Amino acid sequence: MSRMRKIRQITDNSHLNFFEMEVEDRKGHTFPYYMASRAVDTSDLKMNGAGLPDRPDGVVMYGLYGEKKDRVVLVRQYRHPLGGYIYEFPAGLVEEGEDLHQAAAREMREETGLELSIENVKPMYEKPFYTTIGMTDECCSMVFGYASGTVSRAGLEDSEELEVVLADRREVARILKEERVALMCAYMLMFFLADEKDPFSFLRAADPGQICEKR
Numbered sequence: 001m002s003r004m005r006k007i008r009q010i011t012d013n014s015h016l017n018f019f020e021m022e023v024e025d026r027k028g029h030t031f032p033y034y035m036a037s038r039a040v041d042t043s044d045l046k047m048n049g050a051g052l053p054d055r056p057d058g059v060v061m062y063g064l065y066g067e068k069k070d071r072v073v074l075v076r077q078y079r080h081p082l083g084g085y086i087y088e089f090p091a092g093l094v095e096e097g098e099d100l101h102q103a104a105a106r107e108m109r110e111e112t113g114l115e116l117s118i119e120n121v122k123p124m125y126e127k128p129f130y131t132t133i134g135m136t137d138e139c140c141s142m143v144f145g146y147a148s149g150t151v152s153r154a155g156l157e158d159s160e161e162l163e164v165v166l167a168d169r170r171e172v173a174r175i176l177k178e179e180r181v182a183l184m185c186a187y188m189l190m191f192f193l194a195d196e197k198d199p200f201s202f203l204r205a206a207d208p209g210q211i212c213e214k215r
Contacts, residue, residue: 002026005023005024005030006021007022007042008021009041015038015093016036016037016038017039017040018035019035019036019037020032021034036136038058038093038136038137046137047137052127055128056094056100056139056140057093057094058092058093059091059092059103059140059143060089060090060142060184060185061089061107061108061116061143063089063090063116063147070169071166071168072166072172072189072192073089073108073112073147073165074088074090074165074175075087075088075163075164075165076162082180084180085180086182087181088182089142089185090112091111091140092111100141101118101143104143108147110155110157111155111156112152112164113149113151113154114150114164116143116145116147117145117146117147118145119144119203121203122203126141126143127141129141142188151166169196176189176190176193
């Protein structure tokens, strides 16, 4: 079994840092492994914790919009690693002292100007899941709800370059076919296309464990 022998913090930033690990493979050979993390120092890395994280680093908001709940709130955002734009759900980091619902409502308001009415869902749908585990220990929770109000750019930071898109099913299909889309967003948009009556119906389904027992 591979194991980490030592770790060195390379950067000292407030929201994202770079770490170098010395890793020993299952045959005893050592090699360097690099990772990014939201941790402020090595003691805060998730490899030093036990079990599942109790708090997400960030939140991703899946919001339905309109009287018929037939549009989904997206942002078309410029991302420097791509040198171009990509479609995503509104998202952001959880600040100190916030829970994921408070963070989700705040981030939705800041990025889009919209208010988010949050759905009450089973904990398994909101628990922190990992993003790109080969490169980072970051974990995020997805928050589901209904958005209302008028789109505004007033809450954006100067570094944020994005436009809000209230996409109906035809536009969602076009985006999936033709545009760059973040992975978590893309999978949820597939659910949105598949269920025209209620895209959130899977959230209200019976517990998968109970379904397996019945079978």
